[in-house]
Amino acid sequence: MKEFELKYGCNPNQKPARIYLDGDKELPLTILNGKPGYINFLDALNSWQLVKELKYALKMPAAASFKHVSPTSAAIGKKLPDNLKKACFVDDIENLDDSPIACAYARARGTDRMCSFGDWIALSDICDETTAIIIEREVSDGIIAPGYTEKALQILKTKKKGNYNIVQIDESYVPEIIEKKQVFGITFEQRRNDIVITEDILNDIVTDNKNLPKDKKEDLIIALITLKYTQSNSVCYAYDGQAIGVGAGQQSRIHCTRLAGNKADVWFLRQSEKVLNLPFKDSLSRPERDNVVDGYINGNEEDVCADGIWQKYFTSKPDYFTKEEQKEFISKFKGVSLASDAFFPFDDNIVRAYNSGVSYIAQPGGSIRDDLVIDRCNQLGITMCFVKTRLFHH
Numbered sequence: 001m002k003e004f005e006l007k008y009g010c011n012p013n014q015k016p017a018r019i020y021l022d023g024d025k026e027l028p029l030t031i032l033n034g035k036p037g038y039i040n041f042l043d044a045l046n047s048w049q050l051v052k053e054l055k056y057a058l059k060m061p062a063a064a065s066f067k068h069v070s071p072t073s074a075a076i077g078k079k080l081p082d083n084l085k086k087a088c089f090v091d092d093i094e095n096l097d098d099s100p101i102a103c104a105y106a107r108a109r110g111t112d113r114m115c116s117f118g119d120w121i122a123l124s125d126i127c128d129e130t131t132a133i134i135i136e137r138e139v140s141d142g143i144i145a146p147g148y149t150e151k152a153l154q155i156l157k158t159k160k161k162g163n164y165n166i167v168q169i170d171e172s173y174v175p176e177i178i179e180k181k182q183v184f185g186i187t188f189e190q191r192r193n194d195i196v197i198t199e200d201i202l203n204d205i206v207t208d209n210k211n212l213p214k215d216k217k218e219d220l221i222i223a224l225i226t227l228k229y230t231q232s233n234s235v236c237y238a239y240d241g242q243a244i245g246v247g248a249g250q251q252s253r254i255h256c257t258r259l260a261g262n263k264a265d266v267w268f269l270r271q272s273e274k275v276l277n278l279p280f281k282d283s284l285s286r287p288e289r290d291n292v293v294d295g296y297i298n299g300n301e302e303d304v305c306a307d308g309i310w311q312k313y314f315t316s317k318p319d320y321f322t323k324e325e326q327k328e329f330i331s332k333f334k335g336v337s338l339a340s341d342a343f344f345p346f347d348d349n350i351v352r353a354y355n356s357g358v359s360y361i362a363q364p365g366g367s368i369r370d371d372l373v374i375d376r377c378n379q380l381g382i383t384m385c386f387v388k389t390r391l392f393h394h
Contacts, residue, residue, distance in 0.1 A: 230248045354380045
């Protein structure tokens with residue numbers, strides 16, 4: 001296949017639309033089912049690069065959940081503890097522990113379930129039956145992977161009334177070093193961001209605390225590679241082999257840090273006994289439960305514990321999860337890792353990160369206030385690396 005005609009571009013009025021390679025070359029893609037669109041392919045190609053690089057860096061299967069050209073999360077294939085299985089709604093999946101790629105996707109999808117609604121999925125490894133079973137019951141637009149088992153393909157082809165988008169990528173494909181795109185009829189050209197992120201990028205520790213355990217290096221690598229494919233400005237929190245909070249596309253870095261930190265806090269709170277034991281009605285769908293959990297924790301548009309409202313969702317009225325209780329629960333978690341795609345201009349970012357359990361930071365450095373940021377890390381006992389590499393992505 002040398003080109004693929006798309007239904008339309010970013011919006012229905014943007015026609016015609018297609019994907020192709022210059023020089024009349026074959027595309028490194030096979031569409032096994034469905035008819036992916038313009039945004040689908042943007043998500044697919046960005047997310048594939050992310051999981052491929054994660055696997056290369058950490059030598060473990062990786063998965064990502066993508067929405068609107070930014071990851072909601074990315075993860076490697078570590079087994080999930082029981083409380084996390086329940087929080088991610090995969091505690092009923094048989095043989096989950098036997099499939100690293102299924103564990104990776106269970107983590108990625110389960111991190112920010114509201115934002116993952118209607119996601120694009122990327123897998124670094126062949127999609128097996130266990131992973132397909134997880135995907136089959138979630139609302140998702142499509143998937144890209146280097147291959148699929150016969151059983152997995154059968155399961156996935158039943159989604160969306162047989163129209164689920166399934167793309168196979170040639171994992172040996174390497175693009176040209178120079179990439180181009182057009183904006184307003186003007187062509188932009190640059191070297192592709194082919195920097196390889198490994199543990200060596202973390203060698204310049206600039207704080208008094210030099211402690212950086214191997215598992216925390218892994219989390220920082222996950223955060224950095226996730227940022228490489230996240231719309232800038234961006235900040236990413238990571239813990240136990242997965243990105244737990246992504247703050248993407250904010251104009252102010254503190255807003256990135258707050259957004260990602262709030263998501264990380266919710267990820268921890270969803271593993272609390274109060275949330276895990278919410279008495280949901282059996283009639284509630286998975287997305288409805290996601291919305292109710294968010295309302296229970298954040299108290300957003302609807303007080304789900306109020307009389308006349310809780311009866312819609314629960315078999316009995318749950319106790320409120322007070323802000324004081326939430327703060328106490330979050331305070332138990334330390335050792336969170338954080339990465340930023342550009343330098344921190346002020347130390348308010350460090351304080352906000354610390355409040356969400358951050359103990360390890362990787363950022364490019366280069367601000368005129370680096371000393372102020374380092375001093376704040378020293379006061380809080382945080383280990384910080386200067387990676388000297390900016391990771392803007394647009």
